[in-house]
Amino acid sequence: MAATVASPSVPPETLEQFKQTWSDAPPGLLGMLREVNNIPIARRYMLTGFAFFLAGGLLGLLMRVQLGTPENTFLDAETYNQIFTMHGTTMMFLFVIPFIEALANYILPLMLGTRDLPFPRMTALSYWTYLFGGIFLYSSFLFGMAPDGGWFALVPLTNIEYSPGLNMDFWDIGLSVAEIAAIGAAAEMIVAILRARAAGMSLNRMPIFGWAMLVTGAMIIFAFTPLIVGTAMLELDRKGLTAFFKPEAGGKPLLWQHIFWIFGHPEVYIMFIPAAGIVSHVVQTLARRPLVSYTLMVLSIVSIGFISFGLWVHHMFATGMSAVAMGFFTAASLAIAIPNGIQVFGWIATLWAGRPVWRTPLLFVLGFLVIFTIGGLTGVMVAAVPFDWQAHDTYFVVAHFHYVLIGGVVFPLLAGMYYWLPKITGRLLSERLGRWNFWLMFVFFNVAFFPMHISGLLGMPRRVYTYPAGLGLETLNLVSTIGAFGFAIGVSLFAVNVLWSRKRGEPAGDNPWDSDSLEWSETSPPPDAQFVRIPVVASRHPLWEQPDLLPHEPRLARQLEDLHARPARWRGSLVVSVLDAKPVAIAHLPGPTLAPFTMAVAFLALFAWALIEETVLLAAGGVLAAVAFFLWFRPQQTETLALEEFRGREVDPDRLPLAVGGPIASGWWGMLVFIAVLTTALATTVTGYFYLGDAQGGSVLPGAILEPGVAMLLSIAGIATGAWAVRGVRRRLPGTVRLGLAATWVLSAVALGLGVHAIPWDTLDPEHSAYASGVLAVVGFQWLVVIILLVAATLGLLWAIGRPEDRRGHTVAHNVSLLATFTGVSAAVVFAVVYLSPRLW
Amino acid sequence: MSLFLAFLGAPVVWVVHLAVSYFLVALDCATDWNGARIAVLLVTALCALAAGGSGVYAWRGGASIDPPQVREFLVRSGAILAALFAGAIILSGMAPLFLPICS
Numbered sequence: 001m002a003a004t005v006a007s008p009s010v011p012p013e014t015l016e017q018f019k020q021t022w023s024d025a026p027p028g029l030l031g032m033l034r035e036v037n038n039i040p041i042a043r044r045y046m047l048t049g050f051a052f053f054l055a056g057g058l059l060g061l062l063m064r065v066q067l068g069t070p071e072n073t074f075l076d077a078e079t080y081n082q083i084f085t086m087h088g089t090t091m092m093f094l095f096v097i098p099f100i101e102a103l104a105n106y107i108l109p110l111m112l113g114t115r116d117l118p119f120p121r122m123t124a125l126s127y128w129t130y131l132f133g134g135i136f137l138y139s140s141f142l143f144g145m146a147p148d149g150g151w152f153a154l155v156p157l158t159n160i161e162y163s164p165g166l167n168m169d170f171w172d173i174g175l176s177v178a179e180i181a182a183i184g185a186a187a188e189m190i191v192a193i194l195r196a197r198a199a200g201m202s203l204n205r206m207p208i209f210g211w212a213m214l215v216t217g218a219m220i221i222f223a224f225t226p227l228i229v230g231t232a233m234l235e236l237d238r239k240g241l242t243a244f245f246k247p248e249a250g251g252k253p254l255l256w257q258h259i260f261w262i263f264g265h266p267e268v269y270i271m272f273i274p275a276a277g278i279v280s281h282v283v284q285t286l287a288r289r290p291l292v293s294y295t296l297m298v299l300s301i302v303s304i305g306f307i308s309f310g311l312w313v314h315h316m317f318a319t320g321m322s323a324v325a326m327g328f329f330t331a332a333s334l335a336i337a338i339p340n341g342i343q344v345f346g347w348i349a350t351l352w353a354g355r356p357v358w359r360t361p362l363l364f365v366l367g368f369l370v371i372f373t374i375g376g377l378t379g380v381m382v383a384a385v386p387f388d389w390q391a392h393d394t395y396f397v398v399a400h401f402h403y404v405l406i407g408g409v410v411f412p413l414l415a416g417m418y419y420w421l422p423k424i425t426g427r428l429l430s431e432r433l434g435r436w437n438f439w440l441m442f443v444f445f446n447v448a449f450f451p452m453h454i455s456g457l458l459g460m461p462r463r464v465y466t467y468p469a470g471l472g473l474e475t476l477n478l479v480s481t482i483g484a485f486g487f488a489i490g491v492s493l494f495a496v497n498v499l500w501s502r503k504r505g506e507p508a509g510d511n512p513w514d515s516d517s518l519e520w521s522e523t524s525p526p527p528d529a530q531f532v533r534i535p536v537v538a539s540r541h542p543l544w545e546q547p548d549l550l551p552h553e554p555r556l557a558r559q560l561e562d563l564h565a566r567p568a569r570w571r572g573s574l575v576v577s578v579l580d581a582k583p584v585a586i587a588h589l590p591g592p593t594l595a596p597f598t599m600a601v602a603f604l605a606l607f608a609w610a611l612i613e614e615t616v617l618l619a620a621g622g623v624l625a626a627v628a629f630f631l632w633f634r635p636q637q638t639e640t641l642a643l644e645e646f647r648g649r650e651v652d653p654d655r656l657p658l659a660v661g662g663p664i665a666s667g668w669w670g671m672l673v674f675i676a677v678l679t680t681a682l683a684t685t686v687t688g689y690f691y692l693g694d695a696q697g698g699s700v701l702p703g704a705i706l707e708p709g710v711a712m713l714l715s716i717a718g719i720a721t722g723a724w725a726v727r728g729v730r731r732r733l734p735g736t737v738r739l740g741l742a743a744t745w746v747l748s749a750v751a752l753g754l755g756v757h758a759i760p761w762d763t764l765d766p767e768h769s770a771y772a773s774g775v776l777a778v779v780g781f782q783w784l785v786v787i788i789l790l791v792a793a794t795l796g797l798l799w800a801i802g803r804p805e806d807r808r809g810h811t812v813a814h815n816v817s818l819l820a821t822f823t824g825v826s827a828a829v830v831f832a833v834v835y836l837s838p839r840l841w
Numbered sequence: 842m843s844l845f846l847a848f849l850g851a852p853v854v855w856v857v858h859l860a861v862s863y864f865l866v867a868l869d870c871a872t873d874w875n876g877a878r879i880a881v882l883l884v885t886a887l888c889a890l891a892a893g894g895s896g897v898y899a900w901r902g903g904a905s906i907d908p909p910q911v912r913e914f915l916v917r918s919g920a921i922l923a924a925l926f927a928g929a930i931i932l933s934g935m936a937p938l939f940l941p942i943c944s
Contacts, residue, residue, distance in 0.1 A: 202910065299925075302852070303926075307929065323944045324881075325867070328933045335929040580911050693871075
């Protein structure tokens with residue numbers, strides 16, 4: 001089929017300039033730090049993720065050496081605690097999620113037919129933040145203070161009384177950094193999938209991996225946000241400022257378990273759903289036929305996304321809950337087997353009905369099907385409460401989740417690597433090494449982890465650094481250890497294969513697998529300037545079913561001509577409608593900048609300050625954050641150029657306008673995602689407040705209802721003034737915009753002042769009262785939201801005063817209005833929760 | 842809104858059912874009120890009807906979506922999701938028939 005090519009109508013110098021504009025390769029270190037293009041960033045992201053995978057694997061091997069024989073003294077208990085904590089933390093937070101996001105950063109824009117992700121600076125910020133978060137966590141080993149309370153950090157073990165060192169502070173703070181990176185990456189994936197697809201790629205034609213990443217992105221928003229709130233609560237408790245989880249002050253350790261597992265269980269599916277997306281592509285391509293029942297496969301992904309949020313209590317069956325409450329979660333835990341089963345049968349049916357080519361990616365899929373199905377079956381077993389009580393906290397559970405996670409995530413990721421690495425490097429991996437790689441991993445995985453089912457059923461508990469001889473556990477553990485080393489050799493063969501193929505692998509060509517999706521229409525490796533010509537999609541399998549990717553409707557052709565090796569002097573990409581992917585605008589994308597790197601360093605300094613409370617770090621972090629903020633939000637020259645080029649476009653129906661100002665801009669959609677994050681955080685703090693309930697050891701805030709009531713009304717009034725500013729934008733009334741924004745600013749500032757003043761600081765004692773801690777969590781969240789609104793309104797005012805006609809300022813005004821709306825609603829909720837609800841009983 | 846109702850109505854009702862049922866049981870166990878069994882069954886019936894209703898709405902083409910092939914995909918998906926989640930609601934909501942509320 002015809003690949004996308006520049007038409008002869010584009011002069012060579014324009015094409016050259018276009019490529020130059022998209023190139024992120026200024027030489028030297030500075031150039032590397034300024035890169036924002038998805039391709040180089042995603043490459044680094046994947047390499048870093050793989051390095052953490054090897055580090056986490058090494059920690060796993062150390063554990064297996066220790067457990068290989070009874071009463072072993074290779075590691076002492078404290079070191080073992082640190083190693084098993086960092087093994088789990090690394091694999092969950094520093095390998096799987098970042099690696100999946102990195103792969104998506106690379107492949108998704110290509111697969112969707114777009115030139116880059118909608119927020120390139122966010123791509124870079126996510127990477128740097130993740131890297132620094134990982135280094136921060138691992139630096140704890142240098143001080144002998146690696147986290148030691150488990151990757152789940154259950155309280156009261158991780159309260160300051162029982163974990164007095166900085167170990168769990170490293171975990172708390174380092175994790176927050178990695179979580180911010182994950183949420184940032186999720187936000188831009190959501191916006192990319194909804195708004196940055198190829199022309200004609202309606203939702204029913206979107207590749208399965210696109211659906212998988214859309215659902216995963218949403219799940220990250222709703223699952224990671226509670227964890228950020230929870231880790232903040234834990235850290236405040238550890239600093240002695242609050243008492244959320246301290247029973248002696250009315251706090252409840254089980255609140256932590258609820259918050260952690262409402263993140264922790266969806267997390268399993270956050271890892272599995274993208275893996276399932278990868279499997280669908282590999283199966284479809286190598287079975288040489290379209291996936292059986294695309295619709296059911298999409299619905300399975302959506303269903304899993306929902307049901308996964310109703311399973312968290314099955315991690316808490318042994319905490320003493322009522323039988324019927326556990327019944328609800330058992331039902332959900334069993335129900336999720338239905339969509340999972342649909343997917344498994346879908347893949348089997350596709351292979352059955354196709355003509356499978358048993359290359360290495362498909363072997364890994366086969367391994368995945370076997371191992372994941374076993375993990376799924378033991379999952380159904382532990383979903384049943386009576387069995388769970390027997391197997392809880394034993395090696396049976398360790399075996400179960402390794403079958404699910406290695407079988408359900410690592411095997412598909414390797415299938416994906418064998419499948420997509422030829423696109424990324426331009427070289428095919430060795431088939432022979434690949435087969436050795438697969439069979440060693442498959443066989444030794446089972447040698448390592450299958451015996452753990454038995455050792456668990458024999459009663460071997462998890463998280464023990466050793467066990468006595470004579471319990472019948474020696475052979476099983478020795479076999480597991482041998483298996484772990486064999487598995488490690490299998491994994492290392494993958495690294496060998498990648499290195500070998502860099503020099504000696506066969507050139508891959510554009511489409512070595514004869515695949516159907518758009519990433520295979522670009523060269524291998526793809527250029528930084530992806531899609532010289534924006535592809536047009538008219539099928540679910542464009543490379544199988546379309547003769548070319550060119551526009552055949554005259555109007556569409558005219559609209560897309562402006563993106564044919566253009567814009568040449570700035571980075572532009574297509575924006576489409578959500579459902580049917582009709583072209584609606586051209587987005588300006590920012591070029592190289594130091595802003596993301598500087599912001600990530602600022603985060604690092606601020607989090608280091610949170611760890612050791614050294615004022616210099618706070619000052620440095622503050623200054624760097626201010627510099628990064630300025631670099632990020634100052635007017636960009638290329639955007640000014642874009643605005644000039646597109647002036648007057650709105651009146652020509654055959655030409656696409658520039659995507660600035662209001663819902664047409666990606667920033668507006670980004671703000672919606674940010675509001676989803678804030679809503680989730682609000683829900684978490686409010687639920688926490690009510691969960692702490694009447695055992696809070698406190699009382700209703702004395703008499704303070706007038707001031708907070710007025711503060712709430714002022715915030716609600718901010719909704720109207722924000723909308724007023726937007727009305728001014730629409731009617732081209734700069735004075736109205738200024739007044740609307742100024743009024744929003746003043747109302748918010750006064751609301752903040754009144755809200756803070758209303759708190760009886762002399763009687764409210766969060767250090768010794770869970771009630772006071774709950775109050776401060778809810779109102780503190782509201783203050784934070786108001787501060788963010790104040791910053792946004794200040795930015796909007798600067799634009800409105802300095803450049804009232806500039807449409808970039810109009811985008812900011814729209815976003816301020818959205819944020820003001822959330823702030824008003826949130827103020828009403830907070831007031832009702834903190835000041836009204838206690839008066840109801 | 843109509844698109845949301847047709848496509849994601851039933852899953853959202855399932856979330857609401859789980860949250861409300863869990864809350865009712867917690868309330869029963871923490872206070873003198875002892876009506877969780879009946880209340881949960883009632884909520885289950887209502888939620889199953891609501892989820893099923895969103896499926897019927899989807900199937901009858903209640904959502905105005907263009908172009909037709911996208912509409913067909915989304916409403917068919919909505920109907921299937923409604924069936925799945927109505928079943929999941931009933932599965933969860935049956936628990937009070939067989940298990941003690943607080944034990």
